[in-house]
Amino acid sequence: MRRISRFSxxxxxxxxxxVRPLAPLCTTPRAATKPSPSPAVNTARFYSSRQxxxxxxxxxxxxxxxxxxxxxxxxxxxxxxxxxxxxPQQRAFVPPPAPSVAxxxxxxxxxxxxxxxxxxxxxxxxxLKSWWDNPAHWPKSSNFVGFKAKQKVQNPVLLEAAVxxxxxxxxxxxxxxxxxxxxxxxxxxxxxxxxxxxxxxVRVDSDGNATVTGDLQAVAEGLVAKGDxxxxxxxxALPSAAEALALKEQADQSWKGTSLxxxxxxxxxxxxxxxxxxxxxxxxxxxxxxxxxxxIATLQKPPKPKTLSKEIQTKKPELVTLPNVAxxxxxxxxxxxxQALGRFKLIEAEFRKRDLQDGPLSVPKSRERQHxxxxx
Amino acid sequence: xxxRALERVSVGQNGIGSFILQCKRLDIHYCDHSGSSRGMNxxxxxxxxxxxxxxxxxxxxxxxxxxxxxxxxxxxxNGRQKAICVANxxxxxxxxxxxxxxxxxxxxxxxxxxxxxxxxxxxxWGKDAISNxxxxxxxxxxxxxxxxxxxxxxxxxx
Amino acid sequence: xxxxxLDRLASQLLAAPISPxxxxxxxxxxxxxxxxxxxHSSLYNTQPCQRRHQSTAVEPAPLEEELVHEPQxxxxxxxxxRSSRGLPSPHPARAASSAKLAALHARLSLSSKxxxxxxxxxxxxxSADAHPKYNNANLAYxxxxxxxxxxxxxxxxxxPRLPMDILFAAMKAYAGNPALHQVARAWGVxxxxxxGGEVDPGLLQFDPMKPTVVMNKWGYVRAETIESQTFxxxxxxxxxxxxxxxxxxxxxxAKSLPDLDDGxxxxxxxxxxxxxxxxxxxVRAVIGAVHMHCGRDAAKKFVMSHFLSxxxxxxxxxxFKLPTRELARLCAREDFDxxxxxxxxxxxxxxxTPVFVVGIYSGMDKLGEAAGPDLDSARxxxxxxxxxxxxxxxxxxxxxxxxxxxxxxxxxxxxxVDIGEIIS
Numbered sequence: 001m002r003r004i005s006r007f008s009x010x011x012x013x014x015x016x017x018x019v020r021p022l023a024p025l026c027t028t029p030r031a032a033t034k035p036s037p038s039p040a041v042n043t044a045r046f047y048s049s050r051q052x053x054x055x056x057x058x059x060x061x062x063x064x065x066x067x068x069x070x071x072x073x074x075x076x077x078x079x080x081x082x083x084x085x086x087x088p089q090q091r092a093f094v095p096p097p098a099p100s101v102a103x104x105x106x107x108x109x110x111x112x113x114x115x116x117x118x119x120x121x122x123x124x125x126x127x128l129k130s131w132w133d134n135p136a137h138w139p140k141s142s143n144f145v146g147f148k149a150k151q152k153v154q155n156p157v158l159l160e161a162a163v164x165x166x167x168x169x170x171x172x173x174x175x176x177x178x179x180x181x182x183x184x185x186x187x188x189x190x191x192x193x194x195x196x197x198x199x200x201x202v203r204v205d206s207d208g209n210a211t212v213t214g215d216l217q218a219v220a221e222g223l224v225a226k227g228d229x230x231x232x233x234x235x236x237a238l239p240s241a242a243e244a245l246a247l248k249e250q251a252d253q254s255w256k257g258t259s260l261x262x263x264x265x266x267x268x269x270x271x272x273x274x275x276x277x278x279x280x281x282x283x284x285x286x287x288x289x290x291x292x293x294x295x296i297a298t299l300q301k302p303p304k305p306k307t308l309s310k311e312i313q314t315k316k317p318e319l320v321t322l323p324n325v326a327x328x329x330x331x332x333x334x335x336x337x338x339q340a341l342g343r344f345k346l347i348e349a350e351f352r353k354r355d356l357q358d359g360p361l362s363v364p365k366s367r368e369r370q371h372x373x374x375x376x
Numbered sequence: 377x378x379x380r381a382l383e384r385v386s387v388g389q390n391g392i393g394s395f396i397l398q399c400k401r402l403d404i405h406y407c408d409h410s411g412s413s414r415g416m417n418x419x420x421x422x423x424x425x426x427x428x429x430x431x432x433x434x435x436x437x438x439x440x441x442x443x444x445x446x447x448x449x450x451x452x453x454n455g456r457q458k459a460i461c462v463a464n465x466x467x468x469x470x471x472x473x474x475x476x477x478x479x480x481x482x483x484x485x486x487x488x489x490x491x492x493x494x495x496x497x498x499x500x501w502g503k504d505a506i507s508n509x510x511x512x513x514x515x516x517x518x519x520x521x522x523x524x525x526x527x528x529x530x531x532x533x534x
Numbered sequence: 535x536x537x538x539x540l541d542r543l544a545s546q547l548l549a550a551p552i553s554p555x556x557x558x559x560x561x562x563x564x565x566x567x568x569x570x571x572x573x574h575s576s577l578y579n580t581q582p583c584q585r586r587h588q589s590t591a592v593e594p595a596p597l598e599e600e601l602v603h604e605p606q607x608x609x610x611x612x613x614x615x616r617s618s619r620g621l622p623s624p625h626p627a628r629a630a631s632s633a634k635l636a637a638l639h640a641r642l643s644l645s646s647k648x649x650x651x652x653x654x655x656x657x658x659x660x661s662a663d664a665h666p667k668y669n670n671a672n673l674a675y676x677x678x679x680x681x682x683x684x685x686x687x688x689x690x691x692x693x694p695r696l697p698m699d700i701l702f703a704a705m706k707a708y709a710g711n712p713a714l715h716q717v718a719r720a721w722g723v724x725x726x727x728x729x730g731g732e733v734d735p736g737l738l739q740f741d742p743m744k745p746t747v748v749m750n751k752w753g754y755v756r757a758e759t760i761e762s763q764t765f766x767x768x769x770x771x772x773x774x775x776x777x778x779x780x781x782x783x784x785x786x787x788a789k790s791l792p793d794l795d796d797g798x799x800x801x802x803x804x805x806x807x808x809x810x811x812x813x814x815x816x817v818r819a820v821i822g823a824v825h826m827h828c829g830r831d832a833a834k835k836f837v838m839s840h841f842l843s844x845x846x847x848x849x850x851x852x853x854f855k856l857p858t859r860e861l862a863r864l865c866a867r868e869d870f871d872x873x874x875x876x877x878x879x880x881x882x883x884x885x886x887t888p889v890f891v892v893g894i895y896s897g898m899d900k901l902g903e904a905a906g907p908d909l910d911s912a913r914x915x916x917x918x919x920x921x922x923x924x925x926x927x928x929x930x931x932x933x934x935x936x937x938x939x940x941x942x943x944x945x946x947x948x949x950x951v952d953i954g955e956i957i958s
Contacts, residue, residue, distance in 0.1 A: 039562040188699060307440070318425050322428050323432070323633065324431075324433075325628075326435065326436065326438070328438065328439035330439070330440065331439060331442065340734040340737075341725035341734055351786075378856045379700065379860075381699040381852070385716065386713050388845075391844065393840060394839040396641055396721060400637065432636065478838065533932070
């Protein structure tokens with residue numbers, strides 16, 4: 001626990017100082033000093049870039065859910081009856097209503113009551129079988145929003161622009177002395193602010209130490225202010241490829257020599273790049289990145305193709321274009337061979353004749369996947 | 377109409393007049409992940425483009441076969457197949473195997489212990505040849521020396 | 535043999551939009567479930583239009599348009615027979631992406647002038663796709679005429695004394711359905727299980743249960759042939775030469791075209807070996823494609839290397855009814871001394887396996903000899919040997935008429951051709 005608390009809180013949690021750590025999970029369940037909102041099952045997402053006002057009221061209230069001092073926790077027996085589900089509109093899903101249990105037959109005081117001996121004629125009140133099939137119980141709006149950009153940017157020019165922006169912003173924060181903001185959550189900005197960031201002048205000395213000149217205060221305020229999410233969130237992350245290319249040609253390339261030896265600086269830049277481009281630098285490459293140039297090179301290196309067929313399509317197109325080569329990226333099955341021979345339709349026709357197969361022979365890939373997605 | 381024709385069909389011999397490569401198709405299977413396919417994957421990347429270009433008469437069907445050893449299957453005009461498992465082989469060795477499959481006729485391996493294989497009728501044992509031999513015999517009988525005949529035709533009696 | 539208009543081999547036949555299939559066609563296998571639309575297709579045109587097209591000089595259509603059909607003229611296609619399954623044969627645009635087709639093209643060492651689309655079209659039998667623009671009927675017709683022409687000229691100049699019967703049989707042995715079927719198999723052509731739009735274009739496509747086209751005519755059909763059908767003449771060899779419209783001397787054209795509406799007589803309409811016919815039509819279509827795209831000389835070279843290089847023992851094709859009498863007539867006709875059979879030698883006359891060697895002499899010349907288990911069969915065998923050596927006389931490598939097609943060719947020296955069989 002101590003180790004974790006030494007870092008400042010990750011981005012999604014400006015609320016972080018108030019959020020209870022994961023302690024309740026580790027301790028005995030149903031342990032709380034006072035009626036706590038709910039045990040661990042809730043929708044708080046630490047690494048979400050969602051704004052805090054959309055978080056459940058219980059978490060956003062600023063009231064500590066769990067006291068700081070874990071030793072003080074008193075284990076008490078909390079019965080099921082004390083469980084109070086949260087209001088459904090604050091959840092990622094709408095849970096089914098709590099089951100209501102009828103009184104046992106011998107506890108009924110009504111003298112007219114006679115227990116039924118058969119199910120016939122009794123009222124049916126439904127069940128929960130189709131509850132999760134209803135899309136209204138899985139609102140799209142409550143889907144998880146990650147910190148990382150959804151689309152991974154591969155364009156080298158855009159990557160360079162993103163690195164420059166991240167580096168400039170980090171240097172601004174550092175230069176203004178707001179060191180704690182280096183690990184904070186920076187919002188996405190609108191285009192004007194983005195241009196203002198790139199307009200700042202970055203000077204690098206021979207040791208790789210960079211200094212930024214310009215209206216630093218405005219940039220820093222823009223970054224931090226948007227994190228509060230009081231107004232509509234701007235979503236401008238990156239310029240278009242042509243704009244980025246123009247910017248690259250204008251700019252002095254010396255900024256790439258900025259040293260990234262400072263771990264806090266490197267972390268802040270990488271975090272921002274990840275937010276803007278969706279590119280995550282793997283741990284084993286972190287140590288090799290010494291300057292911004294190295295970071296750009298690491299990001300720009302295209303990912304290794306996952307399969308041989310992809311590799312050949314991209315790197316050896318001459319094999320695919322040969323007229324006598326049939327290159328299949330997927331396994332060629334009996335069905336494919338039958339189809340090429342014209343036999344498939346005969347088999348289907350024979351099946352149909354015997355009422356063995358209704359529809360095509362091919363079976364959807366995974367029924368399980370449909371269940372995972374909540375499709376019927 | 378004293379002559380009637382007996383129906384026959386002409387016989388083709390590959391290589392006389394025209395040559396048709398007997399290997400008509402080469403299936404090449406690999407796996408993306410397993411280590412036994414490493415050489416095969418390298419072969420597909422480095423050697424296959426050139427090999428396929430040099431052998432346009434062979435249809436190359438390259439497809440993955442996950443979780444299986446890499447294999448090359450040659451399909452031949454006579455309807456037979458020949459398969460070689462190339463697990464853990466070097467790309468250069470796989471190229472040799474591919475050449476072997478391309479050059480094969482597709483026939484079952486059989487022992488050839490005669491220098492010439494011919495569809496023509498034997499001169500020695502043909503119908504006309506018998507009459508020639510007989511006439512030689514006829515000439516020889518005039519000399520009244522049976523030993524001579526035996527000496528002359530030892531191979532004929534064998 | 536018959537007159538052939540080489541200059542009109544291609545243009546006339548390919549240009550007529552409906553006629554080639556109509557003229558060639560003899561619907562040979564009828565399924566009872568032919569859709570009504572199919573019956574009105576050009577495949578089923580009957581004979582009256584046949585003669586009109588023979589005399590009509592049709593403006594030759596551009597070759598490319600005829601052979602490589604573009605995808606955009608799809609609206610002119612008739613509705614496919616199996617409408618639910620899309621096209622009856624693969625779309626021509628798919629030909630370029632078929633590895634099988636490219637390999638076949640290379641295996642046959644075809645010129646790059648022949649597009650793979652044409653090769654794909656050659657693989658579509660009329661029974662798979664009845665539309666004449668998308669099947670191989672036209673190409674096969676051109677190919678069959680080219681093939682039959684070169685086969686017949688080669689046989690006649692190489693064996694000028696061959697009897698007509700044997701000549702017909704030899705033609706069939708080189709260029710008939712069974713031989714072409716073997717050639718196609720040796721080229722590594724595979725057949726699809728059933729034709730359809732989804733099938734690989736590199737596979738031969740035919741449907742044994744649908745009507746197809748049989749190449750049983752060559753050149754053009756004489757007016758007399760049609761007349762001869764009425765009078766049932768032309769049974770003898772001279773009749774077959776005169777009226778048999780088949781290059782193999784079979785008077786199949788003499789059979790009246792079966793009436794489609796009359797299904798009673800269906801047995802005569804059954805094609806005996808539908809796969810062999812489809813394979814053979816593909817081979818003919820390839821020859822036709824070579825002729826159309828690469829020219830006459832390339833087609834001749836192709837025929838020579840793939841068909842006339844095959845081995846055929848002509849001496850095994852003879853069956854004599856009266857060899858001794860035929861030999862006597864031959865000697866009389868050629869002013870030789872009458873043939874005399876003499877016993878050259880014998881062995882084991884009283885044994886279980888006697889051998890008599892009989893020689894045939896004409897005056898002082900020995901014409902031939904043969905051995906037999908008794909005197910009479912030895913004499914007959916010797917006469918057969920003599921007759922075969924007469925009929926199978928070959929002047930060696932002599933020029934053929936098609937050698938003079940070249941621009942700088944020497945003038946044609948008439949080849950020696952014998953007057954024919956001794957007893958006809």
